[in-house]
Amino acid sequence: MTPKQQHAFDKSAFKISMVQHLTQLGHAPDTAQLRDWYLALGRALAEHTTSDLVATEHDQAIKQAKSVNYLSLEFLIGRLTGNNLISMGLYDAIADAVSELGLGLTDLLEQERDPSLGNGGLGRLAACFMDSLAAQQYPAVGYGLHYEYGLFRQSFHEGAQQEAPDAWREPEGYPWELVRPELSQIIGFYGHVEVVEEAGHTYRQWVPSLKIQAMPWDLPIVGYQSNTVYPLRLWEGRALTPFALDAFNAGDYTHAQQADIDAGNLTKVLYPNDNHDAGKTLRLMQQYFHSAASVADILRRHLEAGHALAALPEYETIQLNDTHPTIAIPELMRVLLDDYRLGWDEAWSIASRTFAYTNHTLLPEALETWSEALIARLLPRHMEIIFEINHRFMQEVEAKWPDDVAKKQVLSVIDDKGERMVRMANLCVVGSYAVNGVAALHSQLVKRDLFPEFDALYPGRIQNVTNGITPRRWLKFCNPDLSNLISEKIGEQWPAQLEQLEQIAQYADDTAFQKIFMDVKKRNKQRLAGWVKEHLDITLNTDAIFDVQIKRLHEYKRQHLNLLHVISLYQRLLNEPDFDMAPRVVFFAAKAAPGYELAKSIIYAINKVAETINNDPRVGDKLKVVFIPDYRVSMAEIIIPAADVSEQISMAGKEASGTGNMKMALNGALTIGTMDGANVEIREEVGDDNIYIFGLDVDGVSELRQKGYQPEAVYHSQPLLKAALDSLLDETFTPGQPGALRPVFDSVMGSGDPYLCLADFADYVRAHNDIDRDYRDASQWARKAILNTALVGKFSSDRSIRDYVNNIWQLEAIKR
Ligand code: Z2T
Structure with a gap:
């Protein structure tokens, strides 16, 4: 515990308090379930935050x-429980206290909805x-x-x-x-x-x-x-x-x-x-x-x-x-x-x-x-x-x-x-x-x-x-291994002074540091792969590129552009004998508003494409597609530390900022993104070599619109794209149900492709090829990943505030 520690912690008193709360909930220590213990923990801790809340409320200096x-x-x-423990500086002390009650703190934290x-x-x-x-x-x-x-x-x-x-x-x-x-x-x-x-x-x-x-x-x-x-x-x-x-x-x-x-x-x-x-x-x-x-x-x-x-x-x-x-x-x-x-x-x-x-x-x-x-x-x-x-x-x-x-x-x-x-x-x-x-x-x-x-x-x-984003939840809490590594190098002040991460940049070319940094990433990927195995029964190769798009499902965010790229990789793996690529796992997580039909169709299409690819023995572990259901903050806390590639691919001018982009960069993922929202500023911070920018910018979008945009012309001129789109209409991904994915096809063809997926497709594929090439050079990739963590201190929500x-x-x- 640091000297700044405000809450003098009495372990045995806290254990007694937890048992008292457990009793008040009607449970006995020898028969209580994990969930009962979690509630007792929450209530015991809330006693302290409540008195601090009331004291803050009555603070005369604040009133004036x-x-x-x-x-x-x-x-x-x-x-709130894990995060509040971090803020209270009690995380390790409570982990110790609950272990003496025969409990694991992380198991208890998992009980919270x-x-x-x-x-x-x-x-x-x-x-x-x-x-x-x-x-x-x-x-x-x-x-x-x-x-x-x-x-x-x-x-x-x-x-x-x-x-x-x-x-x-x-x-x-x-x-x-x-x-x-x-x-x-x-x-x-x-x-x-x-x-x-x-x-x-x-x-x-x-x-x-x-x-x-x-x-x-x-x-x-x-x-x-x-x-x-x-x-x-x-x-x-x-x-x-x-x-x-x-x-x-x-x-x-x-x-x-x-x-x-x-x-x-x-x-x-x-x-x-x-x-x-x-x-x-x-x-x-x-x-x-x-x-x-x-x-x-x-x-x-x-x-x-x-x-x-x-x-x-x-x-x-x-x-x-x-x-x-x-x-x-x-x-x-x-x-x-x-x-x-x-x-x-x-x-x-x-x-x-x-x-x-x-x-x-x-x-x-x-x-x-x-x-x-x-x-x-x-x-x-x-x-x-x-x-x-x-x-x-x-x-x-x-x-x-x-x-x-x-x-x-x-x-x-x-x-x-x-x-x-x-x-x-x-x-x-x-x-x-x-x-x-x-x-x-x-x-x-x-x-x-x-x-x-x-x-x-x-x-x-x-x-x-x-x-901005809070570095307490989005690095210190969700990525403890990376946090400890950072603290070993630059001390413990960074969660309150995120610009200090810049000092990590000096280790970007240090091969020993690169290895430790990527070992941390590997463990985070293993943790996510374990979750996927347990909940979805899909086996993942943790050497693969973990390519991640996590955000609400919306046409302007272009999850379907990502899907078209996935399909094109699949088709190239099947059809081009000389095609080689680093193994990839493409992750999606997204909720669609219940009344948003196209968004629901895109989810359905991703799931159908995933099912086909994941079960095609010809693909092996070169390509997997995982749609993680019920995306929420606690799921983000597992996915973000494991990301290698962060997909921020909205049509330029449409994403006001984005904040997932900041979270993944902070955790050492490289962004593939358009010149949209805060991507522009992330690029300014990390430098052009450490981000994959593609596609039309805001001016390019208006020029194309001015000229008159015809998605059909793009479709006919790009065989890779055409094949990917055509596969949405036949039975490739929906055996026995041809046309089941037509709404996605129509959104870019019949409906005029309002968010210019087809216009940006070729450059998107080019950027992904660059990623594939760079990922295979492990040392170069580690350097870029480290520089992302080091150079995004600007995006602390402390600075925004x-x-x-x-x-x-x-x-x-x-x-x-
Ligand atoms: C929302 O999440 C956002 C904007 C909205 O406009 C509504 C909702 Cl629910 C009314 C998002 C933006 O799409 C995103 O770019 C931005 O990062 C985020 O707000 C926070 O500013």
Whole structure:
């Protein structure tokens, strides 16, 4: 244990505490199951984090300092026990303690279900940011929703995705969470707006007809090697009890509009869409519920600390994780205008200096709009406020560009072509003091393509903060062997100072170090191969290139381009007598949104191709294809340390940042990628020789579109590609079912190949050939892998958070 160790650890007391918790759970030490012991461990540890959480909450210095409130509909935190042990500096001590109880710590940690309260990158980013806020002691509260069911669990039936509910807290509850009934709120919906006269002024007052209780559950975000613990506060929707109803106007309940929802259903399930807006009423209700409860809690903290309402922007900033919590802007305005009776200008000055907005995508289908009619029905007062915000904003636009109708049309918060819709991103830009994209290229495109008029109107408002990942979970915890090797060479500070990894670069050409580094990689590959053998009964060659694409299934991410490459390797192995290649295992892991047909077809196709190749005796162990089901944080923790090659192959301009790219590079994988998202910056850091860039860049994509793109012409001119595509139509991969993979064929042929898979195919194959050649030179490959680990320190989420702090939030660390 380091001298920084804050938690004096008493082993025998801890063992007694674990047994006490076990007893309280109704079990005896001699008959308890592993799962019972895991729960006892979690509860025993949570005693400590809870007292640190409460102590942090009552810290006077923090109350007098500025805090960030991170509002997100998703926090994909992953398992907490192992990570919290690392942060508490107790990992080895607890491993020792539980071994004296006859238990293995890693076995216990395996018992924990992942809290999968997010879809993918956006939710995981929120979790990494909370970790980095706590590690650096920047005062913060995370606000999210306490979904009863997280992202669905995925399985395959004859190759097709099946979804099952994810009851992550069942049956005993989650050991790390703390319910805070004293902080609950009541949230209204529907109803009407009344005009009240008082002392010669008229005020407006919303009278909701449905009220739902917001019950907060706190999860502890434990600062690395500190006793700072911030809450991740998750709101659960509950029907009001008759008692509470009495206090909040019971008479209305029977008139409540129950058409869309039963209160108990509000936070039942996370919407499973990544980068797609489905526009469901219940989702808007979740968004408002989350925003209103969070705004109320922020104001409560602010006022209880003794600060003036007008000083809100000096003490609190509210970061909106994409547009999902946008309704918090009109909600704060409503509270300031109608409850505190401030004038419009004062209220707007407070609100517009409090909010900041992060944009995570340019994909048009992901940009949220809500129909004016729906908002007016569900949140009538908010619709009035949105109209007023827009009315005043349009006057500002008129002043800047007189008589320019076109400018007003693109900038307006209201889209009135067709059914009138509220553009949530426009509302965010108008109501925020800062807007940011999530990688340098993405932020440029936000300015150039998405919001050029806003950028002209408000120069400097749109900024960049490149995403990052927490090195505690994504290296120290998930890759202990590499972590120990690094610590032996450069000491133990790197998890908090990731730029220090640069010192590893001096060993890149050291053959002894190369060997140890690649031995670590080999052990991680063996661990993954063991998992695959046990769960999928596929035997893998751990000398093979482990080629990995792990991310949500989306057409723009182009898993089907990867698949076409796999098919072409298979066909060359069968058809070209002179063809030689290093053995390869191509890994996929991805969930498709349940309503996303093409994504499901691509999963099915990958599974069918995998089944054929893996069972073809002519292939031997030269090529295997593994689709790991139910991709989740705990699975990523096994796959990422084992990756040799990281597939980051989205069409240029479409992936805002990517964060898996950072995780795999940090763990010594080489990227094959397009000039998209953060790949561009990874290349800048690691250098051209240590990354495989291919395909059209953003300009190349627009030039090709300009020229007129014809996928059929590419198909006819490239025999390798044509053969791969044709095999999707015959029975090669679906015996007895010709045409079963046609949807994938059609997506690139009939439908015009919207993401230019065929245009990029040849260069993709070229880049993979380069990988094949370089991998065979073990020393060269080791050098490149080491340099990746050494040179990606920039992508620590600690740096991202410092960028937010310095360029946007303007707040100070409070060291406890
Ligand atoms: C999401 O995961 C991302 C963007 C979204 O836009 C929605 C979701 Cl659920 C609304 C991802 C981006 O696709 C990815 O490039 C980025 O790295 C990640 O957010 C975090 O910024």
